Amino acid sequence: MKKQTIIAAxxxxxTLGASADNETMYLVKGNRAVAKYSVDAVDYITFNLPDDVxxxxxxxxxxxxxxxxxxxxxxxxxxxxAYAHNLISYYDANYVAMDFFGxxxxxxxxxxxxxxxxxxxxxxxxxxxxTHTYTQTDFEQYDQYSEASRxxxxxxxKYYLCAWEVNPVTTxxxxxxxxxELTTEEPAxxxxxxxxxxxGFNSYGVVxxxxxxxxxxxxxxxxxxYDSMQAYAxxxxxxxxxxxxxxxxxxxxxxxxxxxxPGIENATWPVYDQGEYVMxxxxxxxxxxxxxxxxxxxxxxxxxxEVPVITIYSKEKSEGHVKINFEISPSNVEEAYVRMxxxxxxxxxxxxxxxxxxxxxxxxATDITHSxxxxxxxxxxxxxxxxxxxxxxxxxxxxxxxxxxxxINFYPDNDTQWxxxxxxxxxxxxxxAKPTSIxxxxxxxIRRAGK
Numbered sequence: 001m002k003k004q005t006i007i008a009a010x011x012x013x014x015t016l017g018a019s020a021d022n023e024t025m026y027l028v029k030g031n032r033a034v035a036k037y038s039v040d041a042v043d044y045i046t047f048n049l050p051d052d053v054x055x056x057x058x059x060x061x062x063x064x065x066x067x068x069x070x071x072x073x074x075x076x077x078x079x080x081x082a083y084a085h086n087l088i089s090y091y092d093a094n095y096v097a098m099d100f101f102g103x104x105x106x107x108x109x110x111x112x113x114x115x116x117x118x119x120x121x122x123x124x125x126x127x128x129x130x131t132h133t134y135t136q137t138d139f140e141q142y143d144q145y146s147e148a149s150r151x152x153x154x155x156x157x158k159y160y161l162c163a164w165e166v167n168p169v170t171t172x173x174x175x176x177x178x179x180x181e182l183t184t185e186e187p188a189x190x191x192x193x194x195x196x197x198x199x200g201f202n203s204y205g206v207v208x209x210x211x212x213x214x215x216x217x218x219x220x221x222x223x224x225x226y227d228s229m230q231a232y233a234x235x236x237x238x239x240x241x242x243x244x245x246x247x248x249x250x251x252x253x254x255x256x257x258x259x260x261x262p263g264i265e266n267a268t269w270p271v272y273d274q275g276e277y278v279m280x281x282x283x284x285x286x287x288x289x290x291x292x293x294x295x296x297x298x299x300x301x302x303x304x305x306e307v308p309v310i311t312i313y314s315k316e317k318s319e320g321h322v323k324i325n326f327e328i329s330p331s332n333v334e335e336a337y338v339r340m341x342x343x344x345x346x347x348x349x350x351x352x353x354x355x356x357x358x359x360x361x362x363x364x365a366t367d368i369t370h371s372x373x374x375x376x377x378x379x380x381x382x383x384x385x386x387x388x389x390x391x392x393x394x395x396x397x398x399x400x401x402x403x404x405x406x407x408i409n410f411y412p413d414n415d416t417q418w419x420x421x422x423x424x425x426x427x428x429x430x431x432x433a434k435p436t437s438i439x440x441x442x443x444x445x446i447r448r449a450g451k
Contacts, residue, residue: 057081057165060180067155067185067288068138074163075131082168084125087136087151088179090158091243093120099344117179121162127171138288139218139248150248154220155187155288157243187290192216194283194291205270206299208279210254215285219254220246223269226276226296242282245351270355271299272424308333308396310406310423313377317410317418323381324392324408331376334399338380339365343389343409356405356424360395372396385412 025042026033057077064071074085090105096116097105105113128134136151143149153159158181165176194212201207210219222229222245233241254267271277281293308328315324328336337360349359368378380392389411397403409419 056178057176058083058163058178060161060163060178062161062180062182063133064135065182065184067187068153068284069135069288070153070159070161070182070184071133071135072161073131073133074128076129079130080168081165082127082129082171083163083165084121084127084171084173085134085161085163086121086125087153088117088120088124088160088162089152089154089243090160091240092124093117093160095244096120114177117160117162118164118173118177120160121164122173125162125164127166129168138284139250147253152248153184154243155184155284155290156239158183185288187284187288190285190289190291192283192285192291194219194281194293196279196281196293196295198295198297199265199267202264202268204264204268206268206277206297207265208254208267208269208295210251210267210281212251212283212291213285216251216283217286218248218250218284220248220282220284222246222280224278225273226278229278229280238280242280246280246282247353272356274299306330306398306400307402308398308404310394310396310404312406312408312420315408315418317385317412318414319387319412320385321381321383322385322390322392322410322412323379325377325379326394326406327377328372328394328396329376330398331372331374332399333369333372333396335361336367336369336372336378336394336396337361337365338368338378338392338394339363340380340382340385340390340392342386343391346391346393346407356393356407357395357397357403360393360405387412 023039024036025039026036058081059075061073061075062070063073070087072087074083076083093113093116094105096119097103097108097113100116100119101108101112105116108116126134136153138151138153138155140151141147141149142151160179161182162177162179164178165174166172167174192213192215194216195210197209197211199207199209212219220242222242229241236244249266256266258264258266269277269279276296276298279295281295283291283293308330311327311329313325313327316322322340339360339362341359341363346359350356354362366380371378380394389409392408392410394406394408395403405424407421407424409421410416
């Protein structure tokens with residue numbers, strides 16, 4: 001049979017199927033229909049695919065982009081095609097790029113940038129099957145059982161709309177991955193009667209009162225010491241700072257108390273050394289408009305509260321090896337720990353809101369309280385140091401006083417220099433913190449009390 005005869009026969013079968021049912025086109029082998037399609041779903045059939053026709057199992061359509069909402073369709077070639085999908089913020093993908101490749105996303109080659117976007121999707125995705133249209137609206141709760149399960153569609157931000165074909169049973173990713181860039185509309189500046197006022201201290205840090213109109217959907221905050229945040233904001237810009245490190249909170253949450261330690265306010269942020277701290281706040285309404293506020297205040301620690309002093313006596317490092325001998329004075333500590341982690345892990349934990357003491361005492365930390373109480377010193381040594389920048393954290397707390405954490409960064413070789421941070425002191429009591437002038441700038445660490 002000649003080729004044109006085969007084509008003619010296929011067209012005849014398709015046409016007969018369509019006219020018989022008037023809605024569905026069938027492809028038949030023997031006495032079985034092996035495939036069927038709605039007549040409206042196809043334009044024509046062909047044995048030779050034109051160059052401008054894509055042969056993929058899924059593709060994307062952006063249906064609507066607003067200030068704080070995006071509607072999109074994941075189209076599939078069949079009703080049994082499964083996929084992972086989501087809107088991935090540029091800042092999330094760029095964070096992966098900085099973490100994995102040490103450079104901004106836009107400076108990477110195409111393959112490396114694609115890997116960063118894929119990784120960001122793989123850790124934060126929804127799963128669907130068949131063609132569906134989805135709408136995401138900023139801070140809208142998508143899981144009724146989880147208060148934290150909320151969409152993030154921040155106005156004036158760049159996103160990657162992604163879909164990755166997956167195995168419908170195991171959800172393991174397959175070869176087809178598609179994405180499309182989009183940018184949400186810029187927010188208008190509005191007056192939401194936002195006010196952020198210093199409210200005192202609790203055992204976790206400084207407390208703020210957040211008030212504003214009922215039209216505030218949520219607030220996004222960044223917090224840290226003024227000097228470092230100012231340098232970061234000057235270099236990268238406020239949008240980058242808030243997009244990369246900002247965290248979103250409902251007004252109800254900020255007005256409440258923690259469930260781990262009742263009575264501790266949720267709107268609590270940590271303070272360490274005395275000096276200027278800054279909080280940047282962006283409040284968004286339900287229409288995607290925004291009001292900004294910046295608060296700077298001076299933290300003055302108690303001058304008569306004793307804190308431990310950590311002194312490094314000796315240190316050595318080489319490939320796969322590190323050894324540090326140190327003293328803690330006075331030695332009557334209530335608790336003392338030492339822990340080694342990757343430098344990136346420590347920074348990630350800080351940006352998630354954990355304090356240095358919490359990081360030092362967690363996971364595989366070594367309790368050295370007895371050694372310090374007995375001899376006043378300790379030698380930390382490891383012969384299984386990974387080939388990366390690492391951090392050694394040393395923490396001590398006095399029975400009648402404050403606590404101190406010392407951070408030491410190093411690379412396990414003979415060439416690079418040690419990096420020893422200024423110790424983080426937290427007095428047992430704090431005297432006062434006074435508000436000062438309002439300015440702009442940037443770099444964060446926020447703590448959700450009780451977590």
